Each structure stands twice: as C-alpha cells, then as structure tokens.
Amino acid sequence: MSTNDSTLARRLGKSAEILVRHDSPFNAGPPPEIATASFVTPNDLFFVRNHGDVPEIDPRTFHLTIEGRVKRPFRISLEELRRLPKITLAATLQCAGNRRQELMAAQPIPGELGWGTEAISTAEWSGVPLRDVLAVAEPTAEGRHVELHGLDETERHGHRFTFGGSIPLDKAVRPEVLLAYEMNGQPLLPVHGFPLRAVVPGWIGARSVKWLTRIELRDEPSENYFQAKAYRLFPSHVGMDDVVWETGLMLGEFNLTSVIASPTEGGTLAAGSHVVRGWAYAGERRVERVDLSLDGGRSWLVAELEPERSRWAWRRWEARIDLPSGPTELACRAWDSAAQTQPEHPGQVWNFKGYMNNSWHRVRVNAA
C-alpha cells in the first residue's frame, strides 16, 4: 500500500494497515494475517466494498421511506427509528467477489476487483428488525420482494443511477434482517452506510444496502443493475460478448467457504510444529467441520472449531501441524450442516464475473 492509500484510508476512518484494492470508489479489507485476530472485526479494519462515492447525509433531515405494494406507506426519521425496540446481532458480511484472485489465476477476469480473501468481516450490528417496519406498512399479497434503495450513485454503461437490490419477503421478515444504525457499538462510519444500512445475514454483501433511503415492496425482484445484471452467476463458457443477463443465477444466499489466514501464501517457516489458523462461513447454514490437508487432499486432519458465537457469523478454526522441510501446499475445506462440502478447484467454479469462489483454499509455504 502506498502512502497515499494510507492517508485516504485514515481519512475514511480506516486503519493504515488495511489492504486497499481500489482508491475511488474505496475498496479495501483487512490483511489475512490479522483478519482472524478477533471474532469481531474492529470498525477500522472491516472490509469496504463501495460502488460509488460516499454520500454526505445530514442525519437531522434524513428519512427512510417505505412504499410500493403496502397498505400503509410511510416515512420515518432516524430519531424515530432509534426509538423503536433495538436489537444487537453479530453477523458476518462477505462480498460475492471475495477470493476472485484465485479465479483470475485460472483465467483472467478483466474489469473486476482482484479480491484476495479479505472481503469478509464480522461486526455486532444494532438496529431495528426490518420486519418490525414492514409490519407497520403491511405488505399486500403482491409485495413479495423488498427492494432496498441506497443514496450512493454509480455509473455503468453510460447510465448514472443509485445502488440497490431486493430480497424476497420471506427472508426480509426473518428476525436476523436489520435496519442497522450502529456497528460494534458505534454509529456507522460514513464509508459503511451512515446513517442507516440494511444488514442481511447469510446473503451476499450487495444486498446489505448502505445509505438506505427507501424500501419498496414489489411483485418482482429489483431491476437495479446490481441485481438484474451484476451479481449473477453464469456457466464458465459464457463471457461478456455472449451473455444474456437475465439467464444468470441471481445471487442471494451464500455458499460454503473456508480460508487459511495464517500462514500466508509464499511464507517461509521453520520445519516442525505450527498452528494453522483460518475461518469458515456457511451463509444461512452452520459450519460443522473444517479439514486441513498437507498432501493435496489425499489425507485430511480435522481442525478445532471455535464454539459458535453467533448463528450468523463465521467460525474461526485452528489446527496444529508438523511441517516437513521443503515446500508444502496447505489446503482447507469445510462441511456445513447439510453435509455439503466445497469443490476442489477454482476452474470448477470459474465464471466471467468472478463471483462465489468457494473452492478449497490453498497456501504454499516453504520450510527450512
């Protein structure tokens, strides 16, 4: 990271240690070796995935509007929202593009951010359950999708528009979905959506819309670019030239993934006993087991999982290994509560937008 990056990071309330992937819009995350230092990611290290500039919002005049397919549309101020019953929930957010770098190594993905493993973090979010607000508005029978509109502007293919996306009503009314105004006990940083954002645990980060200004009940999913075109999964043979956007799998719930956070790629260590550390995340499911291999998946040892601290958060793990002299490739994979495990190779999940890579994570080290 250059000095410029670190000045920019600090101006946005971020640590000088954060790994900056893009300056403007600002996109950054904690370096792997400190990502799992604590269960909750400190606010100044929490990853940032923005699609436009950070909007400046006056909290005194800010209102959230609820409208569309509802019986009682209404507007509510930040102060009124803060007077509603408040809940706090530890939840992990992850960008759908996390671990894209490994896909790029298999085959280039131009025009997308080259995330390593750092586009994931965990916070204690405080706010109002979305369902409490929806209950007041009373969705009609047609109101089957909840569209979340942000105030941040972006430009794609010559059009300027604001960020947004939708989630189905049956997810929106679950108790874990929040309208959050605090993160780890502090008001949201501007870069994280001040004064109000959605938090949709278990789903791709793009649905946790920041600078949330309007909620619209709809009969169909959002037509916003970031739902109608981006954040869709296409077969590996499809590219920018022949893509038919509406045929892609519309991303929502997260798949199962796991990462070795320490040691890091290319590290040199002493031969002998080491503790390998990492995290695993299963979206709406639970992480049940993490395996670590030193021989390319021929044999596996079972890692020790940190007790589940929140139904909606990652689980950190560690495994003691005896590292032989010479080069070793470490690989990890997880198992979720449906006995599902991860695919082996990035090539098996490669797609031209570079989303949802959940192949085994590998780290090559050398022992002297």
Add this chain to the structure above:
Amino acid sequence: MSTNDSTLARRLGKSAEILVRHDSPFNAGPPPEIATASFVTPNDLFFVRNHGDVPEIDPRTFHLTIEGRVKRPFRISLEELRRLPKITLAATLQCAGNRRQELMAAQPIPGELGWGTEAISTAEWSGVPLRDVLAVAEPTAEGRHVELHGLDETERHGHRFTFGGSIPLDKAVRPEVLLAYEMNGQPLLPVHGFPLRAVVPGWIGARSVKWLTRIELRDEPSENYFQAKAYRLFPSHVGMDDVVWETGLMLGEFNLTSVIASPTEGGTLAAGSHVVRGWAYAGERRVERVDLSLDGGRSWLVAELEPERSRWAWRRWEARIDLPSGPTELACRAWDSAAQTQPEHPGQVWNFKGYMNNSWHRVRVNAA
C-alpha cells in the same frame, strides 16, 4: 431381482419392477430408467427404506400422543386428526444412504445397503401441518427439539428398540412439515407408515418417521440409536474401530445432488443424437442449474430444467447430446440457490457409514 423378490414386492403393494436391495427388512426403489418417468413417483414404485418389520396397526384404536416439554400434553385419534384442516404438498424424500454404491466402489463399506441412485422418490403428501398440533400442545421454553417415535422395532448391537429421531423446533414449526396419512391421494401403504407418518421435506428420510405414535418435546436431540449413533457423518479416516459416535456431524438437511437416470451405466447406444435425462435435488434450497459433461468436466453444457412444480421436490432435467463413437463417460453436477455446486469425486466425500454421497454422478456408455 428373483421371483421371490417380486412376490414379496407385490405382497407389500409394490410393483414387480421395483429393485429390491434387501428382503427383510424390505428395502427397494424404482430402477433408474423409470425413476424420472413422472414427477410424482407412483405408490407402487416409491422407494422403501425400513429398519424393521412392518408393524400391524388397527386404525380404529390408533392414537398419537404429544408430550414432554409441553404445557398441554394430549392424545389424538386418527379420526380426530383427519378432521383437522388438511393440506397437500408435493415433496421428495431421499435416504441419506442414496448413491452409497459409488462410495463402496471407492472403498468397501461393510454392513450397509448398497443403494444405487434409487433411494429417492416424490409424492403428494396429505395431512396436518405438525405445527398445528404443536400449537395446541404449546411447547415450553425447554422444548427445543421434537422427537418422533415410530412403532417399528429393530435390533442393533443386541438391543431391541423402536425407530425414532428428532428435528429442531424451528424446522418442526415450518409449514411444510406434515403429519401425513395420505400419499398420492391414497391412504398410506403399510410399508410407508400406515396409518400415520411424519414428512420432513428437505431433510434426510430417516427423520420422516413412519408408524408415528408419539411426539415428545425435548431440550436435546433424540438419543435414539438412529440419531445418536447412526446417520452421522465422520471424517474419512474414522472407521468402526475408532469411531466416537457423538463427534459425528448429526445429519439433518440434505445437501445438493444430481443424477443421470438415462442412459444407464454400461449401456450401448447408437452414435449420434440422444436425450440424456435425470433429476436434481437441493434439500431446503432450490435447484438452479444442472450441467452435463462428456469430457470428464473439462467442458459442460447446461441442461434444460423442468419448471419448479414444488418448492420441496426434485427437478427433472434433460439435455440433448451428440454422442461420439466409442466409450463416453457422462457426468452431471447441479448448482443450488446459494451458488453451491457438488464435489467431483466419491473419494472426497467417502465416510465409513456411506452417507450423503453428492459427488458428480457418472454414467459410462458405449456408442457403436
């Protein structure tokens, strides 16, 4: 199948075509080439996975008891149950041991049924939502697990006991979980649990307890052998000699799987145009895409999925291929609504009880 098998099958109300894996207890399923002939499996072809003899039950004296951690324990007769609001739901059931044969080919699994791909079927179930009955009993705060007791007896390790298992309360109160007394518009066949069974869509078949006689609310999961010991997933290095039962992953929700039903293994076909047919199933998630490869996974074509007929059922698929002369290995894999796909090899999911094999399904054919 021998003549004996087919006589037995017919005595139990089953088609002579059914593939019998074990006589006593009776275990059988539809042969692959007719498994996907219809979305709903006819009653006489629906797979059977029993652990003991079929109990004989007089429906006039039959009662279901609800007790344990509830405020109002009660008994209800079959006639009373049938007077409660009835719902009908198409749901797929699958045995956790389906596709075990492929695991056995990788490494032997003694003492377990060698299921091919036939331990899965779909029916229209009619009955009462379990939650309606639970609402009357009112579980206390400690009643977090719903244990389902069957009347069928079995013997393991010298102990004789009845079949049972539990599901967490949060699954039990979902609208799709039924106390079913009809299957495809007919009273349940004795072999399928007459007069009453649980149907737990999206979960392993073992939780859809047949000959259901007692529901017990508990603070912990069932201690029945079939939950405390069997139907758990262990790492591949664990075997019968060193297993510590309580450390296994307690199976529940199903993982993602898909199968080529036609052509079948070892078939000889003419070179040229063929339609390949199969099914895919995603447990509580949705099947979003099925891919078919003719070159071991180097390239894939996207199959055509039948429209979703039920949120809780399999989806059949087909793909037109141009089969070259000589031997070809067909392989399929699915993608679910969380953008999760299947692991490549049986060896990657092998476990000594042979559960939950969801590796790519392969069929080798020869074209003249």
